[in-house]
Amino acid sequence: MSILNADLHCHSVVSDGTLTPEALAARAAANGVELWSLTDHDEIGGQERAAAAARSHGMKYLTGTEISVTFADHTVHIVGLGFDPRNDDLVQGLSRMRGGRDQRARLMSDGLARAGIHGAYEGALKYVGNPDLISRTHFARFLVESGVCSDTNEVFRRFLTEGKPGFVTHRWAPLRDAVQWITRAGGMAVIAHPARYGFTPNEEYALFLEFKAHGGRGVEVVTGSHTTAEYVTYGETAREFGLASSRGSDFHSPEESRTDLGGLAFLPGELTPVWEVLADRIQ
Structure with a gap:
C-alpha cells in the first residue's frame, strides 16, 4: 500500500x-x-x-x-x-x-576562529541536546544567532562545506x-x-x-x-x-x-x- x-x-x-x-x-x-x-x-x-x-x-x-x-x-x-x-x-x-564527533567539532571551531569567528565550539554547545552528537547543524544555529549569517543554509554555503573555513573532513x-x-x-x-x-x-x-x-x-x-x-x-x-x-x-x-x-x-x-x-x- x-x-x-x-x-x-x-x-x-x-x-x-x-x-x-x-x-x-x-x-x-x-x-x-x-x-x-x-x-x-x-x-x-x-x-x-x-x-x-x-x-x-x-x-x-x-x-x-x-x-x-x-x-x-x-x-x-x-x-x-x-x-x-x-x-x-x-x-x-x-x-x-559518536566518539569522534567532539574532536571534529573542536577542529571546526579552530577553523572558524581563524576566519574571525570566535567561541564557536562553546556557542554550538548551547544547541546540543546530546553532547556526543555535536554537529555542523549546531554550529550553523550559533552563527545565525550571532548574526554572522541570516539562515543556516547561508552558514553551510559560506563556512561549513568542503573548502570553507569550518569544514573538517571525517x-x-x-x-x-x-x-x-x-x-x-x-x-x-x-x-x-x-x-x-x-x-x-x-x-x-x-x-x-x-x-x-x-x-x-x-x-x-x-x-x-x-x-x-x-x-x-x-x-x-x-x-x-x-x-x-x-x-x-x-x-x-x-x-x-x-x-x-x-x-x-x-x-x-x-x-x-x-x-x-x-x-x-x-x-
Missing part, C-alpha cells in the same frame, strides 16, 4: 533536531502521519520515548536511526528501520561512531559496517536522500551495487530534499536494483526544514514500500 502517510526520516534533540521526540510525535500526528520513525544521527537513545509517544497519538512506529558512512570520499547517510534497538552490534557500532563508518549493524539487528538499511551526494553516474551506480551486495534493501525515493523529477529517477533506481522504497521528510526544525512532517507526496504506486517489507517490525 503506497498511499500511506508514512514519515520515516526525522531528527529530535537527541541528535541535531530542535524538538523532543514527544513534540515530534505530536506534530507528526497533527499532520496526519500514520506510520512514523525517529531517525536520529548515529543514535538510538530516543527510541523508547518516540515509540511510546507514537502510540499515545495512535500512530504506528518503526525503530530508526541514520548512520553516516564514508563512500568514495563522500559522506553518505544510511537510514536503518525496524531493527532491535537492544542489539549489541548496533549499539556498540553507533557508540564508536572518516565515518564503512558502508559495509553500517549496513551489517542494521541487518544483524533485524532491520532494513536504506540509502537516504541519494540525490544530495553529487555523485557521478558511475559513482552512484557503484554505491547502489555495493550497498545491495552488503545486504542493503531500500532507498529513499520521496524525501524533503528531492525534486519531483528525482522521485521518478530514484523510483527507477529502486526498480533497477530491486530495492524497497521509502518516504521521509528529514525534518529537523519548524524554523529550518523545507518540508514538514507528513507533508510529502505519496510514493508512486508501482513501487514496493519499505513498510510492506517490514510489516512484522511495525509497533
